[in-house]
Amino acid sequence: MADPVNLSDFHEIAKGVLPKMYYDYYSGGAEDQHTLKENVEAFRRINIRPRILVDVSKIDMSTTILGYRLSAPIMVAPTAMHQFAHPEGEVATARAAAACNTIMVLSFNSTCTVEEVASSCDGVRFFQLYVFKRRDISALMVQRAERNGFKAIVLTVDTPKLGRREADIKNKMIAPQLKNFEGLLSTDIHSTDKGSNLAAYASETLDASFSWKDLEWLRSITKLPILLKGVLTREDAIKALESGVAGIIVSNHGARQLDYSPATINALEEVVLAVRGRIPVLFDGGLRRGTDVFKALALGAQAVLIGRPIIYGLAAKGESGVRRVIEMLKDELELTMALSGCPALKDITRSHVRLGYDRLQCKI
Numbered sequence: 001m002a003d004p005v006n007l008s009d010f011h012e013i014a015k016g017v018l019p020k021m022y023y024d025y026y027s028g029g030a031e032d033q034h035t036l037k038e039n040v041e042a043f044r045r046i047n048i049r050p051r052i053l054v055d056v057s058k059i060d061m062s063t064t065i066l067g068y069r070l071s072a073p074i075m076v077a078p079t080a081m082h083q084f085a086h087p088e089g090e091v092a093t094a095r096a097a098a099a100c101n102t103i104m105v106l107s108f109n110s111t112c113t114v115e116e117v118a119s120s121c122d123g124v125r126f127f128q129l130y131v132f133k134r135r136d137i138s139a140l141m142v143q144r145a146e147r148n149g150f151k152a153i154v155l156t157v158d159t160p161k162l163g164r165r166e167a168d169i170k171n172k173m174i175a176p177q178l179k180n181f182e183g184l185l186s187t188d189i190h191s192t193d194k195g196s197n198l199a200a201y202a203s204e205t206l207d208a209s210f211s212w213k214d215l216e217w218l219r220s221i222t223k224l225p226i227l228l229k230g231v232l233t234r235e236d237a238i239k240a241l242e243s244g245v246a247g248i249i250v251s252n253h254g255a256r257q258l259d260y261s262p263a264t265i266n267a268l269e270e271v272v273l274a275v276r277g278r279i280p281v282l283f284d285g286g287l288r289r290g291t292d293v294f295k296a297l298a299l300g301a302q303a304v305l306i307g308r309p310i311i312y313g314l315a316a317k318g319e320s321g322v323r324r325v326i327e328m329l330k331d332e333l334e335l336t337m338a339l340s341g342c343p344a345l346k347d348i349t350r351s352h353v354r355l356g357y358d359r360l361q362c363k364i
């Protein structure tokens with residue numbers, strides 16, 4: 001295949017090189033995969049309203065998140081098990097993110113250890129946390145992240161149990177022994193019905209009883225700011241604010257958890273309106289183009305995170321593939337800003353996009 005020119009080309013290359021079991025794991029969603037398709041399709045139903053005759057000879061995409069400077073509002077989402085995609089795993093991803101001056105969120109279920117990633121290069125990194133039934137293990141991981149210079153905890157709140165990913169069940173997906181948990185926990189757990197090992201591992205480990213009141217426990221074990229990942233409603237956005245978290249990530253876990261939850265881009269504005277600028281609202285799910293990033297920013301996201309395309313870049317070309325994926329999105333965003341009359345991020349406003357329901361409102 002010719003050199004990739006967009007994220008979709010990277011997807012095709014990754015599909016060609018990854019073993020089926022891993023490709024299915026990375027690409028799949030929950031059950032009917034309705035939300036998986038919607039995450040991408042919903043972007044296509046949003047139009048951009050470009051403004052003309054603005055000086056766009058210089059475009060500034062730089063921003064700050066929790067006080068850390070980024071070259072563009074495009075971050076790396078936490079995704080598990082990068083060594084299935086490339087032997088250098090999360091170390092390669094971390095180096096690419098650092099080279100692009102952006103923040104990587106390291107998954108709790110990384111294949112490289114927290115220490116390996118931290119010592120691989122300088123860069124601002126956040127640590128994604130799952131709360132295990134064995135709270136001591138989660139607490140230890142938070143301490144390790146803190147000790148190794150991670151700057152925030154991203155608590156994933158949409159996974160009290162693992163969503164039903166049917167391809168993984170059919171493939172009898174194998175979960176590896178994760179080095180982070182060596183000596184603490186065996187991830188080599190066998191499913192009793194010979195289905196997905198990953199599902200068995202998740203149900204064995206995840207603490208489904210974790211609830212709002214338990215955030216106090218997390219706050220008691222770390223001084224790091226906490227972001228909640230997986231907020232989709234105004235009700236929960238308000239609860240998140242009241243609980244004093246430092247930020248929210250609007251996310252449906254790449255449609256891998258609750259099928260028929262809304263496409264994230266359709267949930268974003270509801271959350272932004274509830275938060276009213278009091279804490280940063282970040283966004284992920286279905287972003288494949290710079291125009292998608294622009295649309296999310298216009299609807300109030302302060303920055304976006306990219307999941308699968310990063311893994312596809314890694315599978316296709318290792319560290320340089322991840323770098324290319326981030327650069328492509330940055331280049332596309334820069335061009336979109338120029339063609340829409342927005343020289344800086346602050347110039348991107350709600351009036352730069354039109355959604356289906358905007359058209360309905362015009363008619364009323």
Ligand SMILES: Cc1cc2nc3c(=O)[nH]c(=O)nc-3n(C[C@H](O)[C@H](O)[C@H](O)COP(=O)(O)O)c2cc1C
Nearest residue numbers: 026077078079080107156253254285286306307308
């Ligand atoms: C293969 C894969 C593994 C993931 N692992 C995690 C994880 O360990 N922790 C987490 O909070 N989210 C995880 N996610 C969800 C991502 O952080 C993110 O929400 C999602 O991928 C964004 O959608 P996108 O893939 O369409 O960009 C994972 C997603 C994928 C595709």
Ligand SMILES: CC(C)CC(=O)C(=O)O
Nearest residue numbers: 080109162198202253256
């Ligand atoms: C091991 C899983 C819990 C990782 C995950 O979040 C995912 O596969 O979506």
